[in-house]
Amino acid sequence: MAILVFAENVNGVFKKPTFEALSYATAIAKNLGTEVHAVCFGKVSDDQYKSLASYGASKIFVINHSSLSQFIGPAYASGIAAVAKQTQAQIIVIPQTYNGRAVAPRVAVKLDASMFSGVTSLVTKSSNGFEVQRSAYSLKAIENLSTNRDKLVITLKSNAYKLEKNEASGIVENFAFEPSAKDLALQPKQVIKASSKISLTEADIVVSAGRGLKGPENWGMVEELADLLGAATACSKPVADVHWRPHHEHVGQTGIQISPNLYIAIGISGAIQHLAGVSASKNIVVVNSDAEAPFFKAADIGIVGDAFQVVPALIESVKKYKTSH
Amino acid sequence: MKILVCISHVPDTTTKIQFDAEGKALNKTGVTFIVCPYDEFALSRAAELKEKQGANVTILCVGKAEVDPTIRKAIAIVGDQAVRIDAEPLDAFYVAKQIAEYAKSQNFDLIMFGKESIDFNGSQVSGMVAELLDLPDVSFATSIDINGKTATLTREIDGGKEELTCDLPLVLSAQKGLAEWRIANVKGIMAARTKQIQVITPVDFPYYTTTTKLSQPPAKQGCIYLKPDETDKLVQILSEKGAI
Numbered sequence: 001m002a003i004l005v006f007a008e009n010v011n012g013v014f015k016k017p018t019f020e021a022l023s024y025a026t027a028i029a030k031n032l033g034t035e036v037h038a039v040c041f042g043k044v045s046d047d048q049y050k051s052l053a054s055y056g057a058s059k060i061f062v063i064n065h066s067s068l069s070q071f072i073g074p075a076y077a078s079g080i081a082a083v084a085k086q087t088q089a090q091i092i093v094i095p096q097t098y099n100g101r102a103v104a105p106r107v108a109v110k111l112d113a114s115m116f117s118g119v120t121s122l123v124t125k126s127s128n129g130f131e132v133q134r135s136a137y138s139l140k141a142i143e144n145l146s147t148n149r150d151k152l153v154i155t156l157k158s159n160a161y162k163l164e165k166n167e168a169s170g171i172v173e174n175f176a177f178e179p180s181a182k183d184l185a186l187q188p189k190q191v192i193k194a195s196s197k198i199s200l201t202e203a204d205i206v207v208s209a210g211r212g213l214k215g216p217e218n219w220g221m222v223e224e225l226a227d228l229l230g231a232a233t234a235c236s237k238p239v240a241d242v243h244w245r246p247h248h249e250h251v252g253q254t255g256i257q258i259s260p261n262l263y264i265a266i267g268i269s270g271a272i273q274h275l276a277g278v279s280a281s282k283n284i285v286v287v288n289s290d291a292e293a294p295f296f297k298a299a300d301i302g303i304v305g306d307a308f309q310v311v312p313a314l315i316e317s318v319k320k321y322k323t324s325h
Numbered sequence: 326m327k328i329l330v331c332i333s334h335v336p337d338t339t340t341k342i343q344f345d346a347e348g349k350a351l352n353k354t355g356v357t358f359i360v361c362p363y364d365e366f367a368l369s370r371a372a373e374l375k376e377k378q379g380a381n382v383t384i385l386c387v388g389k390a391e392v393d394p395t396i397r398k399a400i401a402i403v404g405d406q407a408v409r410i411d412a413e414p415l416d417a418f419y420v421a422k423q424i425a426e427y428a429k430s431q432n433f434d435l436i437m438f439g440k441e442s443i444d445f446n447g448s449q450v451s452g453m454v455a456e457l458l459d460l461p462d463v464s465f466a467t468s469i470d471i472n473g474k475t476a477t478l479t480r481e482i483d484g485g486k487e488e489l490t491c492d493l494p495l496v497l498s499a500q501k502g503l504a505e506w507r508i509a510n511v512k513g514i515m516a517a518r519t520k521q522i523q524v525i526t527p528v529d530f531p532y533y534t535t536t537t538k539l540s541q542p543p544a545k546q547g548c549i550y551l552k553p554d555e556t557d558k559l560v561q562i563l564s565e566k567g568a569i
Contacts, residue, residue: 073462074461074462098464098481102465105448105455106455114534115418115453115533117447137336137443137445138443140342141344141541141542142539142540142541142542143538144539145535145536147535149533182461187490192486193484194484201483253338254338254501257446262568273338283563283568285563298545302550303553303556304553305552306553310556313554320560
């Protein structure tokens with residue numbers, strides 16, 4: 001009956017998407033009168049288990065298997081489903097990270113469950129069964145969905161639910177799980193880290209720039225502003241297409257879709273395809289020399305001005321703010 | 326090598342999204358439909374693999390007859406044959422079940438999808454099909470090369486990329502980077518016009534989920550404009566909003 005959360009162990013630490021999923025699951029568990037369990041792969045430090053407990057995990061199932069020290073989607077999905085079956089979990093909450101998205105559909109099939117992805121609301125229960133809300137049409141619509149099945153797999157959108165501490169017992173239990181040969185068919189070889197220090201999809205703040213910057217040599221001030229704010233850097237499609245910036249920084253409909261707390265767009269006009277990737281951001285600041293740029297319609301705060309004046313001034317303002325706070 | 330590319334029929338990326346009076350479905354009046362852009366990465370890679378090492382490519386779409394023109398757009402890029410499963414694609418599990426039922430007897434070496442459809446953005450169907458067929462799957466793949474029976478792939482992960490290998494058969498979902506988008510040439514377009522689309526009756530299976538309401542996202546309150554020299558004020562507002 002419990003709610004099971006996939007706690008994603010990233011090199012021995014749990015990160016914000018996992019804590020968001022636990023906070024979210026705890027809120028649903030309170031409404032439904034049940035408890036929250038976590039499942040993770042590989043041993044981590046006691047402090048890390050405590051962090052799961054602090055966000056509401058009453059039990060932590062640890063699958064510690066020599067073949068699963070690295071993420072292998074199909075095998076992790078089998079492990080999560082095995083825990084869900086044994087504990088009769090009714091709702092499985094998975095952070096909407098790349099690895100989370102890789103395992104969730106497989107878990108749903110293994111449990112013959114309904115699946116909702118990129119969910120932005122709590123799960124409610126009514127005569128229609130379970131109900132949730134999510135965004136659809138690349139952020140151009142809000143979709144309400146229901147299911148009358150009794151098992152649910154949910155991927156929770158990043159930054160959609162606030163972190164909430166809820167101290168729980170966090171009893172650690174080893175869970176015996178043996179992956180099949182088919183589970184292990186994928187063989188991870190190596191990880192290539194992106195140059196950006198902060199992952200775009202996890203970033204709270206994103207500083208993004210476009211053609212208005214005139215050339216790749218002018219990105220220094222964008223990076224400086226991002227560093228000061230602890231932000232990730234991003235870019236528009238035209239800029240990635242001409243290789244001023246790497247493709248993995250491209251946000252928009254065909255690039256990465258993000259929903260940070262703050263999105264600062266510098267010299268980006270705001271084509272509908274770009275907005276489709278960023279309009280879920282909570283606060284949008286637009287700096288553009290063209291007062292007619294469509295992005296201002298989607299912005300919370302706009303500055304019509306030259307990026308080469310505004311950005312250095314903003315850097316100084318942030319520095320001042322940082323020293324006084 | 327036998328390749329299956331599964332495509333979605335979606336509104337053009339520039340569409341202004343509006344709903345019917347009941348708020349349960351898209352208002353299709355005046356909407357242009359296209360092959361989902363992510364599926365085009367899969368189609369383009371299939372075309373490259375076909376040219377480089379030879380392949381037989383099947384296009385599949387779950388939808389009613391209205392999707393036929395979209396299937397033809399896909400065939401114009403690549404496609405030896407095309408299949409339409411004659412059903413409304415209203416739920417990912419349902420769609421996955423239909424595709425898996427078709428694919429299970431066909432011995433495809435590679436089954437490709439886009440990473441998500443740009444209408445429902447679910448990223449569910451490829452993983453579900455893989456699980457239903459008991460095959461490995463790589464989601465958000467940015468490259469695939471095939472050498473004999475072994476594929477080498479790159480997939481997107483948080484903060485970077487991962488390289489991996491896997492023996493065929495295999496399911497993947499395509500992220501940007503898998504291939505350069507191809508534009509159909511005249512020969513392709515002409516061939517696509519006359520290509521027969523095999524129509525298959527769906528298997529009985531329930532819709533697990535139901536869309537109860539579609540609505541517009543809340544409108545922005547309106548933009549507050551600041552002067553170029555008011556960056557101190559900008560930082561102050563952002564601080565008050567808890568944005569920094």
